[in-house]
Amino acid sequence: MFTLEALFSVMSTQRTEALDVERLREDFPILDREVGGDIETPGASPEDDTPLVYLDNGATSQTPERVIDAISTYYREYNSNVHRGVHHLSQEASIAYEAAHERLADFIGANGAEEIVFTKNTTEAMNLIAYSWGLEELGPGDEVVLTEMEHHASLVTWQQIAKKTGADVRYIAIDDEGRLDMDHARELIGEDTEMVSVVHISNVLGTINPIAELADLAHAYDSYVFADGAQAVPNRPVDVGELGADFYAFSGHKMCGPTGIGVLYGREELFEAIDPFLFGGEMIRKVDFEDATWNELPWKFEAGTPPIAEGIALAEATDYIDEIGMEAIQRHETDLADYAMTELEEFDDIEIYGPPRGEDRSGVVSFNLEGVHAHDLASIMNDDAVAIRAGDHCTQPLHEKLGTAASARASFYLYNTKEEVDTLVEAIDSARQLFA
Amino acid sequence: MYRQQILDHYKNPRNYGELDDPSFTHVGENPMCGDALRVDIKLADDDETIEGVSFKGDGCAISQAAASMFSGELRGKTLEDLDAMDRDDVIDLLGVDISPVRVKCAVLAEKIAQDGASIYRGEKEEMEKTTTEE
Ligand SMILES: Cc1ncc(COP(=O)(O)O)c(C=O)c1O
Numbered sequence: 001m002f003t004l005e006a007l008f009s010v011m012s013t014q015r016t017e018a019l020d021v022e023r024l025r026e027d028f029p030i031l032d033r034e035v036g037g038d039i040e041t042p043g044a045s046p047e048d049d050t051p052l053v054y055l056d057n058g059a060t061s062q063t064p065e066r067v068i069d070a071i072s073t074y075y076r077e078y079n080s081n082v083h084r085g086v087h088h089l090s091q092e093a094s095i096a097y098e099a100a101h102e103r104l105a106d107f108i109g110a111n112g113a114e115e116i117v118f119t120k121n122t123t124e125a126m127n128l129i130a131y132s133w134g135l136e137e138l139g140p141g142d143e144v145v146l147t148e149m150e151h152h153a154s155l156v157t158w159q160q161i162a163k164k165t166g167a168d169v170r171y172i173a174i175d176d177e178g179r180l181d182m183d184h185a186r187e188l189i190g191e192d193t194e195m196v197s198v199v200h201i202s203n204v205l206g207t208i209n210p211i212a213e214l215a216d217l218a219h220a221y222d223s224y225v226f227a228d229g230a231q232a233v234p235n236r237p238v239d240v241g242e243l244g245a246d247f248y249a250f251s252g253h254k255m256c257g258p259t260g261i262g263v264l265y266g267r268e269e270l271f272e273a274i275d276p277f278l279f280g281g282e283m284i285r286k287v288d289f290e291d292a293t294w295n296e297l298p299w300k301f302e303a304g305t306p307p308i309a310e311g312i313a314l315a316e317a318t319d320y321i322d323e324i325g326m327e328a329i330q331r332h333e334t335d336l337a338d339y340a341m342t343e344l345e346e347f348d349d350i351e352i353y354g355p356p357r358g359e360d361r362s363g364v365v366s367f368n369l370e371g372v373h374a375h376d377l378a379s380i381m382n383d384d385a386v387a388i389r390a391g392d393h394c395t396q397p398l399h400e401k402l403g404t405a406a407s408a409r410a411s412f413y414l415y416n417t418k419e420e421v422d423t424l425v426e427a428i429d430s431a432r433q434l435f436a
Numbered sequence: 437m438y439r440q441q442i443l444d445h446y447k448n449p450r451n452y453g454e455l456d457d458p459s460f461t462h463v464g465e466n467p468m469c470g471d472a473l474r475v476d477i478k479l480a481d482d483d484e485t486i487e488g489v490s491f492k493g494d495g496c497a498i499s500q501a502a503a504s505m506f507s508g509e510l511r512g513k514t515l516e517d518l519d520a521m522d523r524d525d526v527i528d529l530l531g532v533d534i535s536p537v538r539v540k541c542a543v544l545a546e547k548i549a550q551d552g553a554s555i556y557r558g559e560k561e562e563m564e565k566t567t568t569e570e
């Protein structure tokens with residue numbers, strides 16, 4: 001007969017392999033950095049004296065050597081414009097740039113490059129749909145449904161588009177532990193709903209929102225769903241088909257890729273129907289002095305010279321994390337968050353936001369230390385070279401709801417260690433002592 | 437960044453509270469930290485020399501300690517002196533390097549006092565509050 005222990009041991013051997021973090025860390029040159037010296041000249045300085053503990057991955061992740069190499073190889077060996085050149089370099093660049101779209105499509109389960117638009121970041125992806133689809137389709141009486149945990153990237157964008165069009169914005173409430181109130185969602189989503197724009201994973205609370213369920217609700221009223229995957233794609237398997245999202249966006253710089261590149265996914269028939277957001281070169285098929293027709297997807301949405309090096313390097317970053325394994329990354333990150341929460345829960349003077357430990361949540365841990373402002377805390381931790389984020393994390397309305405102007409946030413990634421969590425807890429303790 | 441002196445001013449703020457009969461009062465905030473302050477200033481009969489200063493509010497240690505130190509510094513100075521002060525004066529008072537993003541916290545009290553004085557003298561339009569995000 002199976003004992004419980006035996007069952008658990010079977011289950012745990014079926015768990016994904018643990019990451020070899022020490023080896024992975026070698027892929028990231030910046031993780032060897034010490035900090036503390038002159039900040040006016042960027043980069044390492046002789047006065048740097050304290051090894052960096054980087055726990056601000058929710059804001060931006062670090063970049064592995066091979067992604068840096070992809071950028072430098074592009075500039076050293078085949079830098080040229082795409083789509084327009086018949087010469088050799090342009091052909092190399094065009095093929096690599098188009099392949100990058102295919103790679104990203106494959107990574108999130110899209111049908112192909114025609115469903116993948118490269119943007120500057122998640123924010124621009126959101127604005128693209130808000131300006132092109134939203135300005136055209138929304139009007140008085142229409143509703144855009146957001147959540148109270150929305151990042152400003154979507155909250156401010158839809159708010160402004162609603163003001164321009166006369167549409168209304170509604171917010172799905174969160175409960176006391178930062179989960180979406182699905183009863184409220186069912187109440188809000190209805191005949192007047194045109195767009196449901198929800199953050200897939202909250203960058204503050206770590207809450208994982210039920211996108212598929214929300215998509216079912218929205219689709220029942222012929223409304224669209226835009227999921228903001230900025231905090232999801234970097235650290236877990238994402239399949240846009242399974243999620244049922246009509247639009248989906250994420251940023252390269254949070255997933256081992258470079259800055260200056262983001263991805264907008266959209267269902268092909270929707271992308272076909274929507275007018276371009278930006279006009280200019282690359283995005284046209286035929287132009288005369290009176291009018292123009294649009295290039296095929298996805299180029300119709302990529303006006304001007306696109307982020308070529310960034311796109312190619314993002315594909316490399318995608319290969320990198322995919323080879324490590326998205327399940328393994330997810331487990332590592334949530335294990336670290338779980339460990340951090342366990343340690344922080346020891347203290348009565350620490351309030352942690354979001355769903356409790358043990359629940360399905362991501363690798364961000366936002367908290368406040370009683371009596372110490374989050375910015376003071378982050379500044380003190382900076383003295384120990386511990387990099388965390390402090391502030392409203394681009395979610396002012398959420399922070400108002402949480403009853404605080406600011407919070408501190410530690411966010412983990414594939415190269416973080418338990419020892420770094422210990423350093424975090426020690427640094428919090430020195431802040432506590434200092435302010436006692 | 438957090439010398440003992442700053443922590444001392446944060447924990448035991450000087451000139452904390454409200455003045456009974458201020459010549460002018462102004463408020464302000466630093467949206468980044470959510471720091472909020474009210475500054476009261478009482479002028480002597482010459483309508484120029486600062487006789488009394490108090491502040492009240494909450495926020496991060498830098499903003500509160502800077503307000504505490506600054507309020508002490510201001511007594512005996514003239515409005516003209518106040519006008520001539522800049523961010524370096526506050527940073528000197530704090531006596532530490534302030535990282536660029538935290539300078540807004542440090543100068544909040546100073547900016548509120550300066551705006552309050554300008555409004556009092558009719559050089560600036562009435563405004564609801566000063567913010568350090570401008
Ligand atoms: C949930 C979420 N949405 C949107 C963004 C915006 O990303 P970006 O600044 O790359 O546009 C972020 C990160 O800052 C985020 O965490």
